[in-house]
Amino acid sequence: MHIGILTGGGDCPGLNAVIRAVTLALINEAGATVTGIERGFLGLCRPAMRPLRAPDVEGILSLGGTILGTHNRCDPFHYFGADGADVSAQAVATLQREGIDGLVVIGGDGTMVIAEGFARLGVPVVGVPKTIDNDLMHTDRSFGFDSAVAVVAESLDRLATTAKSHGRVMIAETMGRYAGWIGLEGGMAGGADVILLPELPFSVEAVAEVCREREAREGDTLICIAEGAHALNQDQVVRARLADSPEPVRLGGVGQWLAQALQPLVGSEVRSTQLGHVQRGGSPTPFDRVLATRFGYHAAQLVRSGDFNRMVVLQGDTCTSVALASVAGQSRKVPLDHPLLAAAQGLGLSLGQPRV
Amino acid sequence: MHIGILTGGGDCPGLNAVIRAVTLALINEAGATVTGIERGFLGLCRPAMRPLRAPDVEGILSLGGTILGTHNRCDPFHYFGADGADVSAQAVATLQREGIDGLVVIGGDGTMVIAEGFARLGVPVVGVPKTIDNDLMHTDRSFGFDSAVAVVAESLDRLATTAKSHGRVMIAETMGRYAGWIGLEGGMAGGADVILLPELPFSVEAVAEVCREREAREGDTLICIAEGAHALNQDQVVRARLADSPEPVRLGGVGQWLAQALQPLVGSEVRSTQLGHVQRGGSPTPFDRVLATRFGYHAAQLVRSGDFNRMVVLQGDTCTSVALASVAGQSRKVPLDHPLLAAAQGLGLSLGQPRV
Amino acid sequence: MHIGILTGGGDCPGLNAVIRAVTLALINEAGATVTGIERGFLGLCRPAMRPLRAPDVEGILSLGGTILGTHNRCDPFHYFGADGADVSAQAVATLQREGIDGLVVIGGDGTMVIAEGFARLGVPVVGVPKTIDNDLMHTDRSFGFDSAVAVVAESLDRLATTAKSHGRVMIAETMGRYAGWIGLEGGMAGGADVILLPELPFSVEAVAEVCREREAREGDTLICIAEGAHALNQDQVVRARLADSPEPVRLGGVGQWLAQALQPLVGSEVRSTQLGHVQRGGSPTPFDRVLATRFGYHAAQLVRSGDFNRMVVLQGDTCTSVALASVAGQSRKVPLDHPLLAAAQGLGLSLGQPRV
Amino acid sequence: MHIGILTGGGDCPGLNAVIRAVTLALINEAGATVTGIERGFLGLCRPAMRPLRAPDVEGILSLGGTILGTHNRCDPFHYFGADGADVSAQAVATLQREGIDGLVVIGGDGTMVIAEGFARLGVPVVGVPKTIDNDLMHTDRSFGFDSAVAVVAESLDRLATTAKSHGRVMIAETMGRYAGWIGLEGGMAGGADVILLPELPFSVEAVAEVCREREAREGDTLICIAEGAHALNQDQVVRARLADSPEPVRLGGVGQWLAQALQPLVGSEVRSTQLGHVQRGGSPTPFDRVLATRFGYHAAQLVRSGDFNRMVVLQGDTCTSVALASVAGQSRKVPLDHPLLAAAQGLGLSLGQPRV
Structure with a gap:
């Protein structure tokens, strides 16, 4: 199994904790190969990626930001190549060429819309919610919020x-x-x-x-x-x-x-x-480090069990998941x-x- | 309405946040008189108490420990007076003499056993769980734990x-x-x-x-x-x-x-x-300040609605309560x-x- | 001996540490009476003061701001009473009426100009430099700077x-x-x-x-x-x-x-x-707490030895003092x-x- | 010019800030080649070293400990090789073989004794004092102390x-x-x-x-x-x-x-x-980061000017240096x-x- 990980949208304390947990769990429990895709979806459009092994994620738990980089505005479905067509097909081709079997995508509302687009193109995707504002639907809390x-x-x-x-x-x-x-x-x-x-x-x-x-x-x-x-x-x-x-x-x-x-x-x-x-910067609070680790571990479980096109959520004190398609385009205000x-x-x- | 508040057992970040929330909510919403009882149940045995008004709890939200003091080992049911009888009746008499209609008791397992004893003697009691170890039954989290x-x-x-x-x-x-x-x-x-x-x-x-x-x-x-x-x-x-x-x-x-x-x-x-x-010392984390405030506010609601002999708990993301009698003598280990x-x-x- | 303390100008971490050190040292070493004057020189113009005893300064070492309050703009030499005259004479009269023998004035450049004005009117004054910007002449460092x-x-x-x-x-x-x-x-x-x-x-x-x-x-x-x-x-x-x-x-x-x-x-x-x-807010760093304590203790020594009309300074690693008159109206830029x-x-x- | 850097003795917040400052200053101002020697003098006895370029020290300013590693007890003058002779000559030979023209040695009392030993063998050495206890002679302060x-x-x-x-x-x-x-x-x-x-x-x-x-x-x-x-x-x-x-x-x-x-x-x-x-662990305070940076920069100046066999010190607010030989074997108690x-x-x- 060969899984790619990317982080999209604004940075947020805890992203590295998710990257670490997904990587370590997939390596330890599934013997998977893990590849980090750089600068969000941009790293699929203008291919930029690197292997993630256990030593690569050692010590990143407490680091703010994302070691993979991120990008606010690269949406392969609205980014057009020389031929006038959007670059989503190129991105899928990149994944196939690299032998990547599935994606773990960590990001917010906008990123999940793109992730769902890839799911519809047949790319197996697991989403991990990232919102420092704590306003994504379906999840009671998200990492980064406690730090903010x-x-x-x-x-x-x-x-x-x-x-x-x-x-x-x-x-x-x-x-x-x-x-x-x-x-x-x-x-x-x-x-x-x-x-x-x-x-x-x-x-x-x-x-x-x-x-x-x-x-x-x-x-x-x-x-x-x-x-x-x-x-x-x-x-x-x-x-x-x-x-x-x-x-x-x-x-x-x-x-x-x-x-x-x-x-x-x-x-x-x-x-x-x-x-x-x-x-939004700096080391995540211990609460966020634990929550992000739980999210990352749960994402790895979804990947291992082939339970794709879902996004990890926290409901009460339980990690579970919802369909990716149910997330996009909504936000959770303070009732x-x-x-x-x-x-x-x-x-x-x-x-x-x-x-x- | 005249309510007494006390803190029992070991200190814990967030106790002052509970004291503040109970006091402000009872004053604002119920026009109650609030009295702080000093050094836990000791303040009922050797009467020591002081009025709590809004300015008395101004600025204590972020303070570690408890402004009321606490005591690890004073149990009025196992503390004997000159006459050889335990001092629980004296403590009840103190409450009556001061015109205190009910107690909010913030403490751990041992403190809740004593609180339940007072309930059985006819004193209306609301419990607020305090356990830095996060090991009290019925509540998913308690304040102080995040700080530790x-x-x-x-x-x-x-x-x-x-x-x-x-x-x-x-x-x-x-x-x-x-x-x-x-x-x-x-x-x-x-x-x-x-x-x-x-x-x-x-x-x-x-x-x-x-x-x-x-x-x-x-x-x-x-x-x-x-x-x-x-x-x-x-x-x-x-x-x-x-x-x-x-x-x-x-x-x-x-x-x-x-x-x-x-x-x-x-x-x-x-x-x-x-x-x-x-x-266990020092200023509570923001997470614990919010949780302790929620606990304190919920305790005040129980008092206002006359819903006594219960302990506040957090279940999932919801504050609710359980019977005091169901708490005592149990602890929650990591399953x-x-x-x-x-x-x-x-x-x-x-x-x-x-x-x- | 009866000494008044006031803090003038913008707030700064460490002011309370100075107040504590001056108060404790004057009480312990000189048996002095200490009075806190509130809101800077305003507390002399519209008299507002309170006694400072050891318990009053217990626990303030780590508190940001000033327990005495401060005021940015009250200069008794440029603040005019009903009779059209400036209120400096009234302020001196207040000191005499209260039996205050001397002042410890904690403040910046502007505050030292006023302090010097009082010195010229015959009020014994010791200055303690306060500048979060670290730009007062004659002192290599001032408290608050390390915190900023x-x-x-x-x-x-x-x-x-x-x-x-x-x-x-x-x-x-x-x-x-x-x-x-x-x-x-x-x-x-x-x-x-x-x-x-x-x-x-x-x-x-x-x-x-x-x-x-x-x-x-x-x-x-x-x-x-x-x-x-x-x-x-x-x-x-x-x-x-x-x-x-x-x-x-x-x-x-x-x-x-x-x-x-x-x-x-x-x-x-x-x-x-x-x-x-x-x-400029919040608890002073340990460095600033120590420096402010040294400044306050040195100010008390100047008071005890009758060495008035001087301002405490740090030169190298040594606390010493300079004439108040040499401070006013200058600032220390980065050379x-x-x-x-x-x-x-x-x-x-x-x-x-x-x-x- | 080719300079080796090593850190000896116990770890201390600010070591990385010194390494960064020495490295950047020697590269920028002298066009030097800089080599990090690993685990203190052990890295000379059992050769272990790596190049330090600007990107290698990017972001280490705020990291606790030392990226080069350290070792409490390896003294080449008291560590004996297979031939029964101490390994100091081997260490010098290592330096010659690698073309290293001089050493910057960051460490405490014991480390400076060894550094002086190398100086006597003809190795140009600059010492940077490291003592979390603040007890080295000749320097008013050392980095790490403020953090402790x-x-x-x-x-x-x-x-x-x-x-x-x-x-x-x-x-x-x-x-x-x-x-x-x-x-x-x-x-x-x-x-x-x-x-x-x-x-x-x-x-x-x-x-x-x-x-x-x-x-x-x-x-x-x-x-x-x-x-x-x-x-x-x-x-x-x-x-x-x-x-x-x-x-x-x-x-x-x-x-x-x-x-x-x-x-x-x-x-x-x-x-x-x-x-x-x-x-002794964790990120240095800002004060220590600045002091360590000053020490490192001053060490680089000594190297550039060929002023070897000296140790950097802080006297008052000034960085200067003393002869290495004057440091060893003494400690500075609280007078x-x-x-x-x-x-x-x-x-x-x-x-x-x-x-x-």
Whole structure:
């Protein structure tokens, strides 16, 4: 058996742990040959690959990123060769020429769509979900998310000392363009007073009210806002004040925008920090190393049992799998009845909602 | 409503997060009065308590240990007063005198037995499970465990650099007297080559064989051994070599014992480190902060709905509860068919078992 | 003896360690009464103070920020009361009314100017230098700097994994408006390939050349740029390309500006992260805790020996002091012949200088 | 020019940073060929070496340990070949055969003695001091020390939460067999109440008195004891109690011994943790990365200028060098008039001395 592995889409802590687990398990349990395909699907389009043996994956468990490289935008079905045809057939030919019997593809939503395309062309594929945002369907958790939450929480711990010392409003903007998981768990773990998510449009005035109440008592407010959060349309107070910028300008991110909108409404200084790319780099947390190892091992089991065209998922505390075809094109937002949202509100945190 | 909170047994990262969540939720949602009882049940026997208001729990989310203090050994049912009777009735009288309507008790197996005793005396009690070893029945995870695993993994990361530089066998001894969860997840996360657990007696000769094979190739071996692991009785080679110490002497811990047993069987230097108390102290990981917050919030919900004499648990990804009476006196070991054990072996790690 | 302590200017890891050392040393060695003045000089203008006893400073050694609070902009010499006169006389009157015999003032350049003003009014003052940027005259190091460098280095470690996985140019913008110490040491510690400092205007084209050379070999480049760094005026290539924005627009910071300027000049993707306020918050590194403790202890010695109107400094490995008057209004930039600059260039790092 | 590099003695965070700096500087500035010699002097006795080019040292700045490997006990002057003569001449012949013109030797006291031996045989040598204990003569600091202090301080932070929660006496035993630098700085940074060093024999009774006083107020005591600390001979109280073990038994280390000696003298529980090998492994702190880089760069300058048979040192904030011959066989203990000892006592910490 000869299996190729590739990582697609944005990097994420834990990718190397998956690569290691798949490689070691296939070698140890199936005597397989394993080949690493470089830079995602690009390594199939412009062939670039290298053998993966046990020593090649020694010590990579704790490394961030992916030793195979990745690429955000190479889709063989939308990348056209000299003859005007897409290069997917060339990619399949590459696999055949190399004698690769099947692929383990680690990636997000977009990568799984491509993986499914290869499955339809007859390439046996096993998918491993990669989403730092924790927003892929069918899996309760994915590796990388815990690491991102840890960066957010540690950053909030740091910002809190400044907020307290100066009696300031400090805003941290986290990743999460469409789903607010990182903002929610990171904000809860970091002790934020206000958490603003894409799923729940917020009122600037309601946030300002929280700040003013806290000013009256202790003086500081810690706000955790996800990149994709946005203000309620009907937020007239703010619109009036920001009349000269009718479209929310987000050059510096929504956190910066919120800082500007809040400043005239509160007494204390408002400062914003966009946590940025540090959220996705670096060594995975131990939790993510274990989860990624479980995902990789489970992927190897699917390969060994010939159970292809499926994606590994975590349901409850169990690794299992779903059909690849059921994954593509969907994402998992924070449901408005999620217990953590209730807990946040129960503890007196604000989600930026106007009080009735 | 007037609720008392206490923490019993050994300290654990996340206790303060539970105290904060219970307190804030009961104040915000139920307008309750909350009282912190100091040093576990001792604070009921020799009354010591203080009010908990919102500002009292501000900023404690990230603090290790418990602001209420704890005590390992005060059991009011086995602690006798001047009159020769146990002090449980006095403790109940204290609660009545203070006007405390119910207790939230955060603790482990032993603490839950006492909590159940109070329940039988008519005190409404809600339990919150605390076990750094992750070995309480009915709950898939408990807070503190992720933090302990993180300390183990970080320590293994450190020891690995020394092991590699010197071509040594490095042994890390983790907590886990009866259950091997910390050793298993910590060892997997820290990239151990050998993981030895209480549930699976090991062969020193089998471990030595792994070391010798690795010496022949790369030279270093990383061993993660839980405090309660022990060698197979029939391990004749070792018994012969350790003839003058027929009972495994564990003054320096089982890791030290293993180092002495292995040294004559391998070519490279063997060194052991007992990770000790650092595994249970310090700031909880973000994962544990969120889990402890969820537990605390759920405990407050049980109190509010009058659903007493139950203990909060996590099942899959859901917070729910079980009868207090069903918890006491049991512990949850690593089952021999646990998927992580299969994954460890599938990846080529050794669990210290003789090869057939 | 009755001594007041205050912290002025921006917060900085280690302030609490100084407060603790001053307080404990004055109590233990001089039997002094110690009073904490709140929110910097504001606590003298609108009197707000509290006693500091040993238990009040227990456990604050590792806390970021300042338990006394601080204020960026309250200067009693430029803050005017109802009578139109500045409030400095009122502040002195407050000290006299409280029976405070002298002040320990912890702060930066601006704070030392005010401290010197009080000295001229006859208030005995000892200064302790606080500058996260490490740019105060006369002291080789100040606490907080090592902590900021650690945040920068850890962030670069994280960004490096993303840079490598994607073959990207990753830019991290650090603090350092006028002096490049944080960028220099942080960049060296974090393995940056390019370090850009305020003291050394850079050529965008020279930076682009480094990126292109690295693309040709490994593919990724890590750039560490201090907030106050700026491009050479004569940088014609860039000016032409950025013709429609003649003034360097720095809404998102100079890192963002550099990303936009570099992108058209290189083949790979360019991404920028502004590290922001996380650099100044959080628990001080052990190095900073020790240095701050030494500073605080030395300040107490100056107080005890009546050696007022001086500021503590570190010269080589020795704590000593200089006249307050010699400090004000100066800052310490990275000298162009600094050994670390030579080391950076010797190792093949780029400082953004055009090649001759 | 062809230069060999080797690392000798125990591993230490920062070794790789030195290797990287020496290699890059010699290649960039001198066009030299650089060869890594494996496992210390062993790689000269049983020749094992490999070329070091720029890509070979890419990314090793942050790695703990040494990529070249090291060996504690291979001294070519005391290691005898088949002919009964020591193998130093063979080692020199190896260097000549490989065309190596000079050596950069990174190591401690023992390694510098060997390096000086080679210098006397006519091999041009530059030494770089490596001592995690910070006890080499002539250099104010060495890399690795800050990293060890950081591990100690973080461990004390963790132990403190347990000490506080339980009202316990917690003991942490640090490295430092002959010199107490790690215990002193680590203990100061970690907020220890008692610091016990090899340089200052302690009284168990004096330590017990501190514990009892603290019990009477807050209840917990944090003790930091260096491995080589020992009790005063005249400590009769303890000797009487430990009559059946006349020689201090240190199987579990001096921390364990102290715990047993203290327990009968105090009211609260006493617990001990031996921090062990985690103190020397893992990624260097940013401070150590910069210092190691400076040392490596300076070593390369000495090589370039032909300034051999010298060892790099840090004096104040300046890198310079001393004659290799002046280093060997000496060590730098904590002088009893060291300012940090005065500061510790001034702050009310105990150094275990009987009160007069």
